[in-house]
Amino acid sequence: MNEKKKVILITGASSGIGRQTAIALAQQGHIVYGAARRLDKLQDLEAFHVLPLQLDVTDEESRKTAVQTIMAATGRLDVLINNAGYGSYGAIEDVPLEEAKRQFEVNLFGVAGLTQLVLPPHATATRWNNH
Ligand SMILES: NC(=O)c1ccc[n+]([C@@H]2O[C@H](COP(=O)([O-])OP(=O)(O)OC[C@H]3O[C@@H](n4cnc5c(N)ncnc54)[C@H](OP(=O)(O)O)[C@@H]3O)[C@@H](O)[C@H]2O)c1
Known part of the structure; x- marks a missing residue:
């Protein structure tokens, strides 16, 4: 494979x-x-040579x-673009907490969960496991 050719996952496509x-990347x-x-x-998107993949970032x-x-098909994943997300706006007294939590599930924990899956384990990871 051409070294400059990356395997990329972009969410919210x-x-x-x-x-x-x-x-553009394809x-x-x-x-x-x-x-x-x-x-x-x-x-x-297949017409643009983008490979469609079903994913709910809130679902482990x-x-x-x-x-x-992706790993089964290519053996690697070089780039993750955590783009999926949305804005939920309003005064604190107007936004239901369930909606606020939902937004964190998508915009924050979805990003964190997917990132953890694709990054190699960090050398200091065991210190968290000891607590
Ligand atoms: N546009 C702006 O001006 C602006 C400004 C600041 C930040 N942003 C951020 O930039 C990103 C893209 O913005 P955009 O305007 O292009 O948004 P968009 O057109 O509303 O697209 C959002 C994408 O996120 C996906 N998505 C939402 N929830 C998901 C979930 N649970 N799992 C997987 N995918 C999910 C949607 O796909 P499905 O519904 O098919 O899952 C959709 O493809 C978002 O994170 C947004 O918050 C945008």
């Missing part, structure tokens, strides 16, 4: 910035997996399956 970025010759929950919204099993799918 079914619309907006993620979709356009996935297309046009540069990279192997691009475009992920989101709505597989139907990803299908037409879904995250594992997505990464395993």
Whole structure:
């Protein structure tokens, strides 16, 4: 494989910035997996050589399956672009806590969970396991 050709996973590829970025990276010759929950919204990305992948970043099993799918096909994952997310705005007295928690699940813990899956273990990781 050309060393400059990266295997890339970009989340939130079914619309907006993620979709356009996935297309641009595929046009540069990279192997691009475009992920989101709505597989139907990803299908037409195949015309741009983006590989559609179903993924809910809030779901641990879904995250594992997505990464395993890529590793089984390519043996590597060079770049993760944590783009999936959304804004939820309002005064604190107006935003239901369930909605606030949901946003953290997507924008924060989804990012952290996926990042942990693709990064190699850090040398100091055991110090957390001891607590
Ligand atoms: N546009 C802006 O001006 C702006 C400004 C600041 C920050 N941002 C951030 O930049 C990113 C992209 O913005 P955008 O405007 O392009 O957003 P967008 O068009 O609304 O797209 C959001 C993407 O995130 C995906 N997504 C949402 N929840 C998900 C979940 N649980 N699992 C997997 N995928 C999920 C959606 O796909 P599915 O619904 O199919 O899952 C969709 O593809 C977002 O994180 C946004 O918060 C955008």
